[in-house]
Structure formats: structure tokens, C-alpha cells
Amino acid sequence: MTLASAEPPVIQLSAAGYTYPGPPPVQALKPTDLVIRRGEHVAIMGPSGSGKSTLLNLLGLLDRPTEGKLEIDGIDLGRASERDRAAVRARHIGFVFQSFHLLPHRSAIENVMLAQVYADMPRRHRYAEAMSALVGVGLAARAFALPTELSGGERQRVAIARALVNRPSLLLCDEPTGNLDTAATKELTDLLGSLHSQGATLVVITHNPVVAAQAQRQIRIRDGRLWEQDPGVPAGKELPAGQELPEDPWPTENLLVHEDPGVPYGDRSGGSHAVQGG
Amino acid sequence: MRSRAVSHRAPARRSRSVQAPSRFRLADLASEAIAGLVQRPGRSALTMLGTVAGIGGFVAIVALSQTAAGQIGKDFNVQDATQVTVNDTGARGGSANPTMDFPMNADALADRIHGVLAAGVWWSVNNGNREVSALPPSAGGTKVGLPVTAASPGALVASGAQLAAGVLFNQFHEATAQNVAVLGKSAAAQLGISSLVNEPAVFIGGQPFTVVGILAGDPRLPQLNLGVTVPESTALRLWGPPPSYSPAQMLIHTRLGAAQVVAEQAAVALRPDNPKLLTATAPVNPAQLKKSVTASLNTVFLALAGVALIIGAIGIANTTLVAVLERSSEIGLRRALGARPRHIAIQFLAESTALGLFGGLVGACLGVLVAIGVTISEHWTALLDPRIVFAAPAAGAVIGLLAGLYPSLRASAIEPADALRR
Numbered sequence: 001m002t003l004a005s006a007e008p009p010v011i012q013l014s015a016a017g018y019t020y021p022g023p024p025p026v027q028a029l030k031p032t033d034l035v036i037r038r039g040e041h042v043a044i045m046g047p048s049g050s051g052k053s054t055l056l057n058l059l060g061l062l063d064r065p066t067e068g069k070l071e072i073d074g075i076d077l078g079r080a081s082e083r084d085r086a087a088v089r090a091r092h093i094g095f096v097f098q099s100f101h102l103l104p105h106r107s108a109i110e111n112v113m114l115a116q117v118y119a120d121m122p123r124r125h126r127y128a129e130a131m132s133a134l135v136g137v138g139l140a141a142r143a144f145a146l147p148t149e150l151s152g153g154e155r156q157r158v159a160i161a162r163a164l165v166n167r168p169s170l171l172l173c174d175e176p177t178g179n180l181d182t183a184a185t186k187e188l189t190d191l192l193g194s195l196h197s198q199g200a201t202l203v204v205i206t207h208n209p210v211v212a213a214q215a216q217r218q219i220r221i222r223d224g225r226l227w228e229q230d231p232g233v234p235a236g237k238e239l240p241a242g243q244e245l246p247e248d249p250w251p252t253e254n255l256l257v258h259e260d261p262g263v264p265y266g267d268r269s270g271g272s273h274a275v276q277g278g
Numbered sequence: 279m280r281s282r283a284v285s286h287r288a289p290a291r292r293s294r295s296v297q298a299p300s301r302f303r304l305a306d307l308a309s310e311a312i313a314g315l316v317q318r319p320g321r322s323a324l325t326m327l328g329t330v331a332g333i334g335g336f337v338a339i340v341a342l343s344q345t346a347a348g349q350i351g352k353d354f355n356v357q358d359a360t361q362v363t364v365n366d367t368g369a370r371g372g373s374a375n376p377t378m379d380f381p382m383n384a385d386a387l388a389d390r391i392h393g394v395l396a397a398g399v400w401w402s403v404n405n406g407n408r409e410v411s412a413l414p415p416s417a418g419g420t421k422v423g424l425p426v427t428a429a430s431p432g433a434l435v436a437s438g439a440q441l442a443a444g445v446l447f448n449q450f451h452e453a454t455a456q457n458v459a460v461l462g463k464s465a466a467a468q469l470g471i472s473s474l475v476n477e478p479a480v481f482i483g484g485q486p487f488t489v490v491g492i493l494a495g496d497p498r499l500p501q502l503n504l505g506v507t508v509p510e511s512t513a514l515r516l517w518g519p520p521p522s523y524s525p526a527q528m529l530i531h532t533r534l535g536a537a538q539v540v541a542e543q544a545a546v547a548l549r550p551d552n553p554k555l556l557t558a559t560a561p562v563n564p565a566q567l568k569k570s571v572t573a574s575l576n577t578v579f580l581a582l583a584g585v586a587l588i589i590g591a592i593g594i595a596n597t598t599l600v601a602v603l604e605r606s607s608e609i610g611l612r613r614a615l616g617a618r619p620r621h622i623a624i625q626f627l628a629e630s631t632a633l634g635l636f637g638g639l640v641g642a643c644l645g646v647l648v649a650i651g652v653t654i655s656e657h658w659t660a661l662l663d664p665r666i667v668f669a670a671p672a673a674g675a676v677i678g679l680l681a682g683l684y685p686s687l688r689a690s691a692i693e694p695a696d697a698l699r700r
Contacts, residue, residue: 053699062614062695075297082618083299090300090616097698101611105317117310118616120301162615 008074010170010201011036016068018054028054030224041196043212044205046221052205060172061085090119094163098175100155102147108158109143119166133161153184173204300616311628325597328590329637333670335583337645341662348661362541364528364558378519379555385432391547393536398433399528401520412469415484422468425505428513436531437499444474444491455511459487462503466492594681598630602689610697623690627682634678642670
């Protein structure tokens with residue numbers, strides 16, 4: 001991270017927002033500025049319907065921002081062609097999903113190798129790379145098991161191996177522990193921690209305070225607006241004195257809403273007029 | 279928002295590509311398509327059924343019609359193709375009275391028709407057998423029941439009679455109504471006549487006949503091999519005109535290819551005064567029959583096979599469409615892993631094409647097997663243009679390709695964000 005200033009951030013949102021066309025149009029993500037640098041471990045938390053999925057789809061290049069700018073590794077991708085966006089998805093982004101999304105008829109290593117197809121990895125290198133990715137998540141022994149023969153935690157580790165096999169610059173996890181029990185959640189949290197310590201850039205969308213607490217940065221999302229939580233403050237805990245409304249304890253100065261620093265917190269209920277589309 | 283996103287794309291397309299695009303190699307396409315099929319073997323097999331039935335039907339029908347047409351060609355050998363039969367309609371005398379509508383010089387009249395090699399009149403003298411013996415009735419020789427045939431000398435020639443011994447009776451015997459006879463091979467054996475050296479005689483109903491020849495075989499009038507043949511005029515003299523239940527016929531041996539024309543002219547040439555008394559039957563024109571058989575087989579059964587093929591194509595389209603909807607999360611995953619919409623489309627297109635191809639292969643094999651089975655049971659010789667066999671899988675592949683077009687487009691249009699949420 002000392003090198004962070006020398007290279008472009010992994011993710012840079014500049015006034016990026018997303019509005020569902022409706023009718024009526026719904027501004028699912030208000031224009032937002034967000035920078036995530038290489039090696040950061042970021043947790044994004046928020047209730048259902050808060051805009052988490054919208055944010056994930058934008059960061060994962062599965063959707064385009066309807067306004068503002070989205071850069072990944074310094075490449076402007078908000079308005080890039082689908083060809084370029086697919087190429088960046090293949091090589092720069094690794095996805096981990098709540099429901100794993102493993103192909104049921106393929107063994108663990110075949111599922112990992114699927115990610116290498118579109119990244120144009122030469123066929124003769126695929127097996128070794130996929131096996132080393134499985135070794136990295138501690139599943140070398142289960143490489144030839146079908147997903148149905150694996151536990152939930154093992155399946156999610158296969159999915160992480162698949163996400164990592166192309167050495168992406170960003171690992172994007174959507175509720176990675178949503179379908180896991182406590183023990184598997186612990187294992188997965190440890191795995192994410194070790195990936196972070198090896199220098200991976202992690203963005204984890206989660207409900208789980210344990211998973212979120214492990215992250216360097218916690219970002220809260222609610223009604224399409226993002227708040228940066230102070231580093232070091234565990235998620236879900238009360239902030240220091242001076243803040244009201246303890247059930248929603250995020251200081252306005254930490255709002256990531258673009259060009260909208262002066263909106264009083266209490267005005268949030270006044271509706272979306274507070275945020276004008278960038 | 280979709281429209282806004284699209285409107286932004288135009289300038290971006292012109293800009294330089296940020297990096298090498300994601301790829302979907304041919305080898306990967308093939309292995310993904312095969313994997314997609316073999317991972318659901320039951321469904322793939324069921325989906326192929328329509329194509330298998332259609333292609334198999336096509337191949338079997340084409341093979342059978344080619345075999346049948348070839349068989350007709352084979353059956354129409356030279357012997358049949360050069361034979362014309364002229365029948366006495368019996369119109370003059372009514373069904374009860376014996377009639378003889380062939381003139382006595384019928385052989386000579388028929389010989390004048392261009393293309394005729396030999397011609398003659400013949401009939402069975404009686405319905406059952408006549409008592410024939412090798413010794414006079416007074417000597418009390420053993421009587422054998424044998425069929426007796428009256429034939430003009432021309433009829434013996436036209437029938438292709440082959441002699442084991444002696445000669446055939448000739449125009450002299452005919453003109454003078456001599457009591458001469460030609461014995462069939464088995465008749466001679468029954469009567470104990472094996473040699474003509476002693477000029478043996480046979481007695482038909484007490485009438486003596488000199489045996490002038492013994493037949494070795496007769497391809498066109500095989501009944502002559504079994505009994506006794508006497509000249510036409512002799513039979514008329516002794517037993518009268520042919521009975522109404524076995525009227526006289528004329529057998530004409532023509533040059534190859536002349537049978538049709540000879541048949542058209544025979545009745546008029548024989549009875550210019552009343553040609554309606556006679557009807558000539560020529561063999562069916564082999565080329566025409568071949569054509570009509572092939573045509574009728576083709577129109578009816580090829581239509582059925584075509585229907586099966588259409589159903590097969592609809593089946594593939596249907597199953598592929600269902601698979602697209604069912605595998606939408608897989609499509610979303612592939613898009614997230616860097617697949618472009620065209621990669622998704624081509625994968626499903628390859629799967630449906632492979633289904634059609636395998637269906638065509640299996641269908642071609644089954645069609646050939648069915649054709650061979652029918653051919654063997656009919657004792658035919660199987661005939662099949664090998665191009666049909668090789669074209670069948672290709673046709674299946676084209677059907678699969680066409681059937682996969684719409685589902686593939688649907689697959690490529692699936693939004694990954696929506697698909698992954700499921």
C-alpha cells in the first residue's frame with residue numbers, strides 16, 4: 001500500500017450512480033465517489049434493498065453506471081465496449097457468490113478450469129494452474145470431487161480457487177458466507193484474511209459482522225448511499241458520543257455521496273431530492 | 279438505463295481496445311459443447327430422437343426405393359423384356375363355346391411385324407390330364423395322366439424350347455396335321471422313353487403319335503416340360519378348338535426393346551378384320567416402372583420423413599430453449615468469468631449442432647440397418663448411394679444449427695446480473 005500512490009487504484013468510482021429506468025425510475029445508487037486501493041480489504045454492509053447488489057454489479061462490470069465514471073486498474077470501463085468489459089472480467093476480477101455457482105456435473109478442478117477458458121490461458125497450463133489454485137485454498141485432496149460431494153465450505157473454497165486462478169487484481173465476494181455454517185464461516189474468514197495478507201485486494205459484501213470486522217475498511221450502504229466507517233471501529237457497534245440516532249450511527253462527514261457533503265443527516269428522510277444526479 | 283448504456287457505447291467502440299479480448303477457443307468450444315451434452319445424457323438422447331427418426335427415415339426410404347428400383351431393373355431381365363403375350367378375348371363365341379380367333383397362318387402374320395423373332399399359338403388341350411401311354415390301348419400299356427398342349431411350331435421356337443433329343447415338329451407337321459408329339463423331359467421319363475432311335479410312339483386317348491423330340495427345358499412355357507405337345511392343327515383336327523376355360527394364346531419373342539411396339543401392332547396384324555378379338559400384353563416398360571415406383575415411394579415416405587425431421591428440429595429448439603432458461607445461472611457465471619454474449623451464443627449453437635450431428639449419425643446408421651434388414655428379408659440386393667449416408671449427418675448438423683439459432687440468441691441476451699441473482 002505504500003506503492004498505492006504510484007499506481008492507479010483498483011477501483012475508482014467518480015460520481016458513479018445507477019438508476020433503474022422504471023417507471024418510476026429508482027435511483028438504486030446515488031452518485032458516489034469511492035476509491036479502493038491495491039491490497040485493501042473492504043467490507044460493504046447494508047440491509048436488503050440498500051443498493052448492495054447494484055454496487056456489486058457495477059464493481060463487477062455486470063452492469064454499467066447510468067451516470068458518472070467507473071475505473072478499474074485505471075481503465076475507464078463504465079462506457080467501454082462489452083468486449084473490453086468482458087476482457088477485464090476475465091483477467092482482473094474474480095467473483096465469489098453466495099450460492100457458489102459451481103457447475104454441478106464438473107469436478108472441483110474442472111470448475112476452476114472453467115475460469116481459464118475465457119481468460120485465454122493456454123490449455124497445457126490450465127491443469128497445473130488450477131491445481132495450484134486449489135492447493136492455495138487447501139483443497140488439493142478434493143480436486144476431483146463433484147460439488148455434490150463437497151461440503152458448503154469446500155464448495156466456497158473451490159469458488160475462491162476459481163476466482164483466483166487467473167490472478168485477478170480484485171476479488172469480489174457477494175455474501176460469501178451466506179450459505180455457510182459457523183465453522184465453515186470461520187474457515188472462510190481465515191482464508192480471506194490470509195489472502196489479504198498475501199496482498200490480494202478484497203471487496204466483501206456481507207451481512208455477517210464477523211466477516212466485516214476482519215476487513216480494514218467498512219463501508220455501510222443504505223438507500224443507495226455509502227458511508228465510510230472509521231477504521232478500527234467494529235461494525236454494528238455504537239460510535240463515540242456526539243452522534244445521535246444510534247440505530248443508524250454514521251457521521252455525515254463520512255458520506256461517500258458525490259458533491260453532496262452538506263446535506264444534514266436528518267434530511268435524509270426528505271427523500272432523494274437531496275441528491276441530484278451527477 | 280439500458281438505452282443510456284447503449285448510447286454510450288458508440289464512441290467507446292471506436293476507441294482503442296484496452297487489452298486483448300477474452301477468448302473462446304475452438305477446442306474449448308468443442309469440449310464445452312460435448313460436456314454440455316454428455317452431462318445430461320438422457321435428455322440429449324431424447325432430444326436426438328426426432329432427428330434420429332427423421333434422418334433414419336430419410337436414409338431408409340431412399341435406400342429402399344433405390345434398392346426396389348434396382349430390383350425392378352434386375353427382374354426385368356432380357357427374357358421378360360422381349361416377351362409379348364396375345365390373348366383371345368373369347369368375345370366372338372361367348373364363354374360357353376370353344377373359339378379359335380387366331381388365324382391358321384398366325385405365326386406367319388406375327389413374323390411380319392418388325393421386331394418379332396418368333397411367334398406362335400398354343401393352348402392347353404384340356405383342363406386336367408389326358409391318359410397317355412407308350413403302348414397301344416389294345417396292348418394294355420400303363421396309362422399315365424399327362425397335360426397335353428397344342429402349339430404351333432412358332433410357339434415352340436418363341437418359347438425357347440431346348441431339345442434333349444430329336445427335333446421340334448415343324449411347318450410340315452403343322453400344315454399336314456401330322457400325329458407327332460414332343461415330350462417333356464419328365465413326361466418322357468414317366469412313359470419310359472429315353473431314346474428316339476426306335477421312333478417310339480405315344481397314345482393320347484387311343485390316338486397314336488410319333489415322338490419326334492424330347493425337351494431338355496423350356497424357359498417361357500415351363501408346362502411343356504411336364505407333358506406332351508402336339509401341333510396346333512392336329513389338336514384342332516382331333517379335339518376341336520380350344521376350350522373356353524383355356525383359350526388360345528400367342529407367344530411372341532421380340533427383339534430387345536421392341537416389345538412395346540410389337541404389342542401395339544399385334545392385334546391388328548393378326549386380325550385386321552376384327553382386332554378387338556385379341557388383346558396383346560407387353561411387359562411394363564422397366565424405365566417407366568422404376569420411375570413410378572421411386573416417385574411414389576419418394577413422395578409419400580419422404581413427406582413422412584420430412585415431418586419427422588421438422589418435429590426433430592422443433593424438439594432440439596425446444597430442449598435447447600429449456601436448457602438456456604434452466605442454465606441461466608451458468609450463463610451468468612460464464613459471463614462473469616469473461617464470456618462475451620457471442621461466446622454464450624456460439625456455445626449453445628454448438629450444442630444444438632452437435633445434437634443434430636449425432637442424431638444424423640445415429641439416424642443414418644439405423645436407416646441403413648433397416649434398409650439392409652428389409653432387403654435381406656425380401657432377398658433383394660441392397661443398393662444405396664454412399665453420398666446419402668455421408669450427407670445424412672451433415673443434414674442433421676444443419677438442422678441442429680437452425681434449431682439452435684433462436685435459443686442461442688436468447689442465451690446471449692441474458693443479463694448476467696439477473697442470472698446470477700437466482
